[in-house]
Amino acid sequence: MSVIGKYPFQLSPQDCDFREQVSLPALGDLILQAAGKSADEKGFGMQKLNTENRTWVVSRMAIEMDRFPKWKEWINIETWVEEVGRAATTRNFRITDNNGTVIGGASTLWAMIDVTTRRAIDLQTVEGLSKAASGVPSIIEKPRHLPSVEENMLKNHEVSYSDIDFNRHANSMKYVEWMLDCFSLDWHQKHAIKRCELNFLHEVFYGDKVAIFHKHQEELSLFEIKRTDDNGICRMKLEWQ
Amino acid sequence: MSVIGKYPFQLSPQDCDFREQVSLPALGDLILQAAGKSADEKGFGMQKLNTENRTWVVSRMAIEMDRFPKWKEWINIETWVEEVGRAATTRNFRITDNNGTVIGGASTLWAMIDVTTRRAIDLQTVEGLSKAASGVPSIIEKPRHLPSVEENMLKNHEVSYSDIDFNRHANSMKYVEWMLDCFSLDWHQKHAIKRCELNFLHEVFYGDKVAIFHKHQEELSLFEIKRTDDNGICRMKLEWQ
Numbered sequence: 001m002s003v004i005g006k007y008p009f010q011l012s013p014q015d016c017d018f019r020e021q022v023s024l025p026a027l028g029d030l031i032l033q034a035a036g037k038s039a040d041e042k043g044f045g046m047q048k049l050n051t052e053n054r055t056w057v058v059s060r061m062a063i064e065m066d067r068f069p070k071w072k073e074w075i076n077i078e079t080w081v082e083e084v085g086r087a088a089t090t091r092n093f094r095i096t097d098n099n100g101t102v103i104g105g106a107s108t109l110w111a112m113i114d115v116t117t118r119r120a121i122d123l124q125t126v127e128g129l130s131k132a133a134s135g136v137p138s139i140i141e142k143p144r145h146l147p148s149v150e151e152n153m154l155k156n157h158e159v160s161y162s163d164i165d166f167n168r169h170a171n172s173m174k175y176v177e178w179m180l181d182c183f184s185l186d187w188h189q190k191h192a193i194k195r196c197e198l199n200f201l202h203e204v205f206y207g208d209k210v211a212i213f214h215k216h217q218e219e220l221s222l223f224e225i226k227r228t229d230d231n232g233i234c235r236m237k238l239e240w241q
Numbered sequence: 242m243s244v245i246g247k248y249p250f251q252l253s254p255q256d257c258d259f260r261e262q263v264s265l266p267a268l269g270d271l272i273l274q275a276a277g278k279s280a281d282e283k284g285f286g287m288q289k290l291n292t293e294n295r296t297w298v299v300s301r302m303a304i305e306m307d308r309f310p311k312w313k314e315w316i317n318i319e320t321w322v323e324e325v326g327r328a329a330t331t332r333n334f335r336i337t338d339n340n341g342t343v344i345g346g347a348s349t350l351w352a353m354i355d356v357t358t359r360r361a362i363d364l365q366t367v368e369g370l371s372k373a374a375s376g377v378p379s380i381i382e383k384p385r386h387l388p389s390v391e392e393n394m395l396k397n398h399e400v401s402y403s404d405i406d407f408n409r410h411a412n413s414m415k416y417v418e419w420m421l422d423c424f425s426l427d428w429h430q431k432h433a434i435k436r437c438e439l440n441f442l443h444e445v446f447y448g449d450k451v452a453i454f455h456k457h458q459e460e461l462s463l464f465e466i467k468r469t470d471d472n473g474i475c476r477m478k479l480e481w482q
Contacts (some may be wrong), residue, residue: 013277014255014270018405025403029255036254071407160422161429162266164259166312168426181401185409185447188402206426 003134004080005038011073019189021068024180024196025173028063031093031106032173034077038091043128053115058108058172059088060143061198065095065104068192074098081132086122087111089129092138105139146199146235149213149224154182159208169203175234179223182214195239201232244375245321246279252314260430262309265421265437266414269304272334272347273414275318279332284369294356299349299413300329301384302439306336306345309433315339322373327363328352330370333379346380387440387476390454390465395423400449410444416475420464423455436480442473 015026022030039045039056049055069075075095082090093106112121123129157178165171176198180188204210208227215222221238256267263271280286280297290296310316316336323331334347353362364370398419406412417439421429445451449468456463462479 012270013274013406014267016407017402018407018409020407023403026255029253033254161258161424161426162264162418162422164426165254166257166259166261168259177403181403183402185402185405 003132003136004078005034005041006076006078007034007037008074008076009033011069011071011075013071016071017188018185020071022070023177024063024068024193025176027065027068028061028173028176030075030077031061031063031079031095031108032058034079034093035091035108038079042132044126044132049112054112054121055115055167057111057113057200059111059200060109061106061200062108062140062143062195063104063106064140064195065193067103069097069103075103080134080136081129082134082136082138084123084130084133086124087120089123089133090138090142092136094139102139107138107140107142109143140195143197143199146197146237147222148232149215149222149235152214153211154214155212157210157212159204159206159210161206164206167203169205170208172198172200172234175200175225176236178210178212178225179214179236182212182223192241193238194241195237197237199235201234202227204233244373244377245319246275246282247317247319248275248278249315249317250274252310252312252316254312257312258429259426261312263311264418265304265309265434266417268306268309269302269414269417271316271318272302272304272320272336272349273299275320275334276332276349279320283373285367285373290353295353295362296356296408298352298354298441300352300441301350302347302441303349303381303384303436304345304347305381305436306434308344310338310344316344321375321377322370323375323377323379325364325371325374327365328361330364330374331379331383333377335380343380348379348381348383350384381436384438384440387438387478388463389473390456390463390476393455394452395455396453398451398453400445400447400451402447405447408444410446411449413439413441413475416441416466417477419451419453419466420455420477423453423464433482434479435482436478438478440476442475443468445474 017023040047078094091108095104163170163174213224219240223236225233250271256263258264281288319335332349336345400411404411404415454465460481464477466474
């Protein structure tokens, strides 16, 4: 079996924003779907983990796009495990269009936890995982630690039915949606996202109340979502073109 | 060309709610996608209308499900035009699972407008449309006029970037999402939707502020979304199992 999995997706109207191009949260979802399919095929995906009371948790993610593909376009997402440490593993992605042109890349950092104890599992003990470490580097810079954002509380949100996914917490791409909703339609029309970097810190559950903080610096936007008890949930850095 | 178009869809994680089954707004999106594909194939879809400054507008929709299919399942959505009047046309749907079992149906009412003048177009003059009228009836009761809901203002919402679709107004399935978000996770866990009926009255645009009104009667939930200037936007009736 090749170290690199390759998954085709056709962009549906739901994947696309008012510009008829894939939205960042929808693209993130497709990237996570490709990761899930590849891990399942290699025997260390959620299909297997569900039977063992374990789960994968994504802790960092970076996405860089030369262009955001359009409604009806087919894209391929290629993905591979680069390296496996004890606490974290790096999985990378290359996104190509129907002509085979690379239009973007992504890099993610994952941990595995025991669902009951919430404690991290030593990834060296996970069957088949170390063997999958290909050493193939990321085509974009890896996601780094992001600073906290204290100022400029922009919005509140109460976690609702449509935010919750299979794991019974808010879907991580919903965080991205809440943050992008802080910008006007006019802003989105005039600015393209070049790079997005995410740190996932804590989960939020149904009924939790969160606040969204935002700091803008020239071509950069820094965000943090916090629970009203002050726990940081998610940080995001956007680089605009 | 057959009067009935048939379109397969595989349910992705984004289509599904915390129960790992397709959510009502995601199912509605797939139904609208099937309608769009079928109309395009017959030459009176948005591909053609975009060149003529015209657009289809859905005014009523009913969906009835025996069961909501699960993540990874393939479903087929079959669709056909039943009849074509001067002001409105009826398009019906049958939803089957991978075994060919009918698991649900839908019926929709559409008008066509001139994008500039916002005036209705006489559907008898639309090329190819009358010829497509099959007379094949709906497998569920058609959507009817729904009453206004005045009491119990439950929630406010400001229309944001992620609500807006290609037409630059809020996506009609976002209305369904806002209304379903008025119920708790526990309610959704314990209650299945048997039938949903929708009336679409007006559009809402970026930055519009809307309020959601809700009246509950035994096995029925009645909703209305209104703009804060009191214009009705959308009404929904849910029958719970």
